[in-house]
Amino acid sequence: MKVVAFPRTEQGSGASRRLRRAGQTPGIIYGGTAAPVAVALDHNALFHALKKETFHSSILDMEIDGKVEQVLLRDFQMHAFKPLVMHADFQRVDANQKIHVKVPLHFVNAEVSPAVKLSGGIISHVATELDITCLPKDLPEFIEVDLANMEVGSSIHLSDLKLPKGVSPVAHGGQDDLTIATATVAAGKVSDEAEGTAEGSADAADKK
Template sequence: MKVIAFVRKEQGTGASRRLRNAGQTPGIVYGGSDAPVNISLDHNALYHALKKETFHSSILDLEIDGKVQKVLLRDFQVHAYKQLVLHADFQRVDAKQAIHVKVPLHFINAEIAPAVKLHGAIISHVLAELEITCLPADLPEFVEVDLTNIEVGHSIHLADLKLPKGVSAVSQENLTVATASIPAGKVEAEAEAAAAPAAATPAAPAADKK
């Protein structure tokens, strides 16, 4: 994905306010051997790009005054109640140096999992994203979590995930990624339904004495 930016010479709160009023968003690009550079970006283009999942977990081509460099989106700030991006931070990446980045988890095959198909269980997503380390060229847009074999009362853990080649999880703990459980209300309803026929069965009449 490509991002167009321009060098921002004016600094300070007043300059940033004027920039935003003109439809621009202030930002900065840092990292690598070059000095940090203050930049400005088209607000509407940035606002819509931020809605795309891949924009947050992909190597971006940042073009500043005609020169392109590889970067990652590292942070951004939005207004508390307005649809306004206040600032964006980008970090330069080196093709030969590993990066740490959070990527989204995509959960697949829940509908055919035994827990769901046979028992109507609910799959709870404990994690929504995973922090990984890899070279920039190996960065995946997302990591899949296959729920095909999950049973009721069981969980998917970090060790169960098949990470792409060249990708490692940053965490050394075997984190819980997803769980399968029967909703409490459904368990109670099934218990009541099972007990109802027994309670409704009339007692057998006593034999008449002759």
């Protein structure tokens, strides 16, 4: 994805307010061997780009003064109650250096899993994104989680995922095998089954 930015020389909150009134969003590009660069971006283009999942987990081509460099979106701030992007941070990417980034998880085949199809269960997505490290060229837009074989009472863990070549997960807090999804019986179904069991026991008792 391509992003066009313009260098900005004025700094401070006053300058940032003037930019926003003019339909632009202040931002910064940092990292690598070059010095940080303050930039301005078209607000509407940035606002709509932020709605796209790939914008958050892809290498972006940032064009400034006709020169293009590769960056990652690292952070952005929204107004407390207005649909307004207040600021955006981008990090330069070195093709030979591994990056650390979160990528979204895409869950597929829930409807054909035994948990849902045969048991009327519910599959809960415990994690919706995954921390990974890889070279920029190996960065996936998303990682697929296949739920086709899930049964009630089972779980899918990090070790069950098929990660793309060159991609390694990043463990946090000693959780080496993070839980990704779980399958359980729906609460209403549990109540119905319990009620049915109780009625069956009562009928048996009456017959005695």
